Each structure stands twice: as structure tokens, then as C-alpha cells.
Amino acid sequence: MTEDPVPPLPEGLGGDAAVTVMWRPGCPFCALLLRRLEHTGLAFDRIDIWEEPAAAAWVRTVADGNETVPTVRIVGADPDAAVALVNPSATAVLEQVARLAPERLPSAQDAPPRLIGRLADRLRGRRGRAHGRAAPQ
Numbered sequence: 797m798t799e800d801p802v803p804p805l806p807e808g809l810g811g812d813a814a815v816t817v818m819w820r821p822g823c824p825f826c827a828l829l830l831r832r833l834e835h836t837g838l839a840f841d842r843i844d845i846w847e848e849p850a851a852a853a854w855v856r857t858v859a860d861g862n863e864t865v866p867t868v869r870i871v872g873a874d875p876d877a878a879v880a881l882v883n884p885s886a887t888a889v890l891e892q893v894a895r896l897a898p899e900r901l902p903s904a905q906d907a908p909p910r911l912i913g914r915l916a917d918r919l920r921g922r923r924g925r926a927h928g929r930a931a932p933q
Contacts, residue, residue: 837902872896
């Protein structure tokens with residue numbers, strides 16, 4: 797089964813970041829994802845779909861006709877291999893960045909070292925212990 801390619805963002809939307817988050821004000825899921833991505837130090841662009849009708853239309857193309865946010869586009873060196881994630885976790889975003897654009901992963905200087913260490917270990921397939929409990933599988 798072949799997946800349809802993720803369409804590029806409309807002209808003028810997004811920037812140079814590998815990750816673009818489509819969001820809207822008042823969305824608690826958006827606020828949570830944006831806050832968690834900011835804490836990792838990952839560089840990303842954000843687009844308010846209420847301010848940019850073209851972004852809302854793009855979200856509908858990848859979210860089965862719905863304006864479900866947050867919706868995230870991740871692209872690496874090959875724009876044809878871009879992925880779109882609808883309401884993802886920060887970990888899911890980082891996993892796709894690791895796959896498509898590993899050079900864009902945040903470094904220890906960009907975020908708290910413990911957080912980066914745990915995320916980097918998880919992305920490398922290592923399991924560890926956090927706060928006295930086994931790390932989630």
C-alpha cells in the first residue's frame with residue numbers, strides 16, 4: 797500500500813524549519829504540543845490556521861477534510877518524503893525529525909540536558925528509567 801505524498805505548504809507559509817505546526821488559538825492540544833516542542837529546543841515554524849486560510853485548507857487536505865489541529869508537517873532533504881502528523885505527541889514529532897532531518901534535532905545547548913538525554917536515548921532505541929519508573933514503551 798502506497799501513501800499519497802504530503803503536499804507542500806502553500807506559497808508564503810512556513811519558513812526554513814524542518815517542522816511546521818499548524819495551530820489555532822484556544823486549542824488545548826495545540827498549546828500542549830507547542831509548549832512541549834519549545835521545551836525540547838527544536839526549531840519550528842507555527843502557523844495560526846485562523847489567520848491563514850491557505851493553512852486551514854492545507855490541514856484539510858491531510859486531515860481527511862477536517863481542520864484538526866495541531867497538524868504538523870515535517871520535511872527533510874527530500875521534500876517528496878515529507879510527513880504530516882495530525883494531533884501528534886512531541887515525541888512523535890521528534891521521531892520523525894530524527895528519521896527525515898536528524899541534523900535538525902536539538903542539541904544539549906538548546907534544551908535542558910536531562911530532557912535531551914532521555915529523548916535522544918529513546919530515538920536511538922534505548923530504554924531507560926525515568927523518575928523511578930520504566931520508560932514508556
